[in-house]
Amino acid sequence: MTPTKPAILMLEDGLVFHGTAFGKIGTTTGEICFNTGMTGYQEVFTDPSYYGQIIIMNTVHVGNYGVKDSDVESTGIKIKGLIGRNLEPRFSRIQAVGSLQEYLEKEGIVSIEDVDTRALVAHVRTKGAMNCIISSEILDVAKLKEELKKVPSMDGLELASTVSTKEVYHVGDPQAAIRISVLDFGVKHNILECMAQRGAYVRVHPAKTSLEELEKFKPHGYFLSNGPGDPAPMDYAVRTIKDILKTDKPLFGICLGHQLLALANDIPTFKMHHGHRGLNHPVKNLQTGRCEITTQNHGFGVDPEAVRASDRVEITHVNLNDDSIEGIRVKGKPAFSVQYHPEATPGPHDSRYLFDDFLQMMRP
Numbered sequence: 001m002t003p004t005k006p007a008i009l010m011l012e013d014g015l016v017f018h019g020t021a022f023g024k025i026g027t028t029t030g031e032i033c034f035n036t037g038m039t040g041y042q043e044v045f046t047d048p049s050y051y052g053q054i055i056i057m058n059t060v061h062v063g064n065y066g067v068k069d070s071d072v073e074s075t076g077i078k079i080k081g082l083i084g085r086n087l088e089p090r091f092s093r094i095q096a097v098g099s100l101q102e103y104l105e106k107e108g109i110v111s112i113e114d115v116d117t118r119a120l121v122a123h124v125r126t127k128g129a130m131n132c133i134i135s136s137e138i139l140d141v142a143k144l145k146e147e148l149k150k151v152p153s154m155d156g157l158e159l160a161s162t163v164s165t166k167e168v169y170h171v172g173d174p175q176a177a178i179r180i181s182v183l184d185f186g187v188k189h190n191i192l193e194c195m196a197q198r199g200a201y202v203r204v205h206p207a208k209t210s211l212e213e214l215e216k217f218k219p220h221g222y223f224l225s226n227g228p229g230d231p232a233p234m235d236y237a238v239r240t241i242k243d244i245l246k247t248d249k250p251l252f253g254i255c256l257g258h259q260l261l262a263l264a265n266d267i268p269t270f271k272m273h274h275g276h277r278g279l280n281h282p283v284k285n286l287q288t289g290r291c292e293i294t295t296q297n298h299g300f301g302v303d304p305e306a307v308r309a310s311d312r313v314e315i316t317h318v319n320l321n322d323d324s325i326e327g328i329r330v331k332g333k334p335a336f337s338v339q340y341h342p343e344a345t346p347g348p349h350d351s352r353y354l355f356d357d358f359l360q361m362m363r364p
């Protein structure tokens, strides 16, 4: 057994947890948030929407099935840090290529275990979103407090252009009958796969691409991706979406893409108390009356009163836990979006029909 090293977690409101170092030895800062999913940790860690955030995994054992090259949603780990009760260095899965410890170390992710995650999650649920610091090199609480003061608030932070692709790239069969131009704000791989598997050839563009540039692909429709940070400062994207809406071509948005579609219709977004992150959030489809169990990862939401008062959009999906807005459609246009993740891997898969609907809108 390698000897353990102490680590400290400190929250912006001064709460301190003493635990054990895991992953890289060092210091990291970000917004603390919790994910209630009991599986799919590698997909969570590589989801670019988590960029800038430190994740508490609520489930007790994380790492026990190791890591695998294909279980990723982007090219590498995007979370800023990881907090767990038991982050497991040993693993058991035939397909696994390495341990969580090696993976976090290789990707430079400072983490902490042996934390009472039940108490910590209860605290975040009560007090709401805030920043935190983890360190396995500075064990002086006063110094950590000073470091933590330098961290910007997630409220108002534009992060999408940082994680977006720098170069245009393609996914799917170039001969496919349907072409989709994607605006990448931090897209998850499986979203592109879900479109390619259904017969689309997809071109992925940097976040700040104009409609004129997107049109060069001669797309049958447009897609607005998920992504990190606050949608409110993303004026560049809102302008492009307004231009896309004028084309009257099909448009689909997921998560950050949903929030941006709302903003493009003059519906504001807001910072939620502590957000939704997990894989069992119940959503009701108001058109069919059916319930879907969904994966979610968001800390901002679309203003419910403004949506209800809008004469430009209608609500298609609501959250059955807290009545928040989960889906909208623009009246008189083939444009729709959802706050949750229909592409979720490992699942649930209840909402995959949204990709079928989107592709159907573009079929000749």
Ligand SMILES: NC(=O)CC[C@H](N)C(=O)O
Pocket: 049, 225, 226, 227, 228, 229, 230, 231, 254, 255, 256, 257, 297, 298, 299, 300, 301
């Ligand atoms: N998954 C996402 O696209 C997240 C959107 C946005 N960053 C939020 O936290 O609400």
